[in-house]
Amino acid sequence: MEQRFERRWDRGPRIVAIGGGHGLSTLLRGLKTYTRNLTAIVTVADDGGGSGVLRNDLGMPPPGDIRNCMQALANTEPVMGQLLAYRFPEGSGRLTGQSFGNLILAALNGITGSFEEAVSEMSHVLAISGRILPVTSADVKLEATFENGTAILGESKIADFKKAQDCRIRSVRLLPERPAPVSAALAAIREADLILLGPGSLYTSVIPNLLVDGVAQAICDSDALRVYIGNIMTQDGETEGMTLSDHIDALLSHAKPGLVDLCLANCSPVSQELLERYQEEGAEPIRVDKEKTEALGVEVVERPMLSTGTRYARHSPDRLSQVVMELYGERAETKIF
Template sequence: MSRSGKLKKVVAFGGGTGLSTLLRGLKSHHIDLTAVVSVADDGGSSGRLLDEYDIPPPGDIRQVMAALSDVEPLIERMFQYRFSSSEDLKGHSLGNLMLAAMTDITGDFARAIEQMSRVLNIKGKVLPAANQRITLHAELEDGTIVTGESKIPVYGRKIRKVYMSPQEAEPLPETVDTIMGADLLVFGPGSLYTSILPTILVPAIREAVLACKAKKIYIGNLTTQAGETYRYTASEHVQALYDHAGEAFLDAVLLNGADIAALLGKKEQTEPPWSVINDLENIQRLVPDVIVKNMALVNGKNVMHDSEKVANLLMDYIDSAIKTD
């Protein structure tokens, strides 16, 4: 609880697996939770639905809704189910099709999310970064312009900047109001250029993030991402956020302190995935509060954030921040 006795209001930005992992941990806490989700995805099932129904891509929204759902595990599995045999349905997830159908029924993508959220009994709110389809573009270091979120990582060249069209895309009024009333804004973990940054490329969202009084924290990725952040240090991730926002805005950054190679049962890293290097001297110049904690675990052959541990660390941070304000 905040000092006023009301639930702490936490808004998380991003998309895909990174945001979903974070939300699975946060939903167990007694907070007012909102996810602002990228709608820049144009690959796979989402891409096909974009073309066929002219709606914002539902893929990241679907993953986030599943992460926040409070239904029987079998119902969540059904919502996430991806068809593999039928030629017409192959590659589509049932949840994507349900969101497309609900959009057609209600005539509005945001309304469809609201109605499906009730069906799935989700904890918190899910808001699209824009209530329309947007296209993500990247300018690479050699000047090449790449169009389409799914195509950007394929080129394997350093990204100078990303931008979207239409540039005048608007969020829901509720999204801006939610950001302005938040206690904590959380960015990451997740794909820097294709999941996190697309949420703050929407002008009204970026302005609200910069103007609001909430504490703002970035959760660093565990490893760099081929095609997006190859060999990026922690400070380079943060600098990219600042460059696209137009100014420094973070109060804190949460970085992983665990030895990734050791977690994977190796003496040292000789091949990807490469750990994000915590260049503390550089990042301390960029962010007032730098927190380094072990927050990784191994799932099969993959290393991922420990959602419960990350959520607990965020709750500790906001408790401390509110007490000292």
């Protein structure tokens, strides 16, 4: 299966991957070996770290998640990847902790006058496989409301605030609400053969994309195979105690029923060493409550996808992409490969 797709990489299926953070870049790193018809649609709600500094100082969208995706899809010399990921050390003044890749995007944003154009120009420079699109060009902030009725504004503040409240997130919203989408993002969704949501932080990486005007509806209207890729572990400060069906329920409640056809869940066992490390922060493997999940109208498919030999319980880019492409080959009504 893998070799068949690789031979026809130049005319592989049209895939749209939606999310943000490390989860999306992990997925892209594997998928780029199967098709060049790959579009990443990325959230721009981040307001912390180096991205937050550039956002506040320059009034530009946060570049961090976009940069991560570029590193995953780039076809350049290894030194360029190292350069993009380089962070200035302590003692560098306002540059401390800032990523050089973020600064390049900031400079291109100034030159072109458009963040969307800056991303496009940097994509050409890096010869990326596919394309990367911010979900919106609007200056948006993320607000979370909790089950006790309290609320906090700012993506970077949500985790600590949740711990202090000691209750679940009830919902999130963008301010301003329902911002206009990047038109190319909606077009990519409409033309897709396969639409993937996740893996990634549920409330701060995946769901914010669905709150942009027209995005959730475009996914629901699509004839593509639509897959939510579940996380391996619950997330400290975001999804502690949530089962797989809880994740799906949150996803659908922020969009609408019929958003996805199936959920891809990991079934590889997590080592005791990793379990103990995650227990320190109250995180655990997400419990796959298949019956409850499928009662929500979403089929559950379990496959081994855990990366081995790492300090974190994360998806293996190779295993994840292989499983995704096998599912597409089995389920898609129209195969173009």
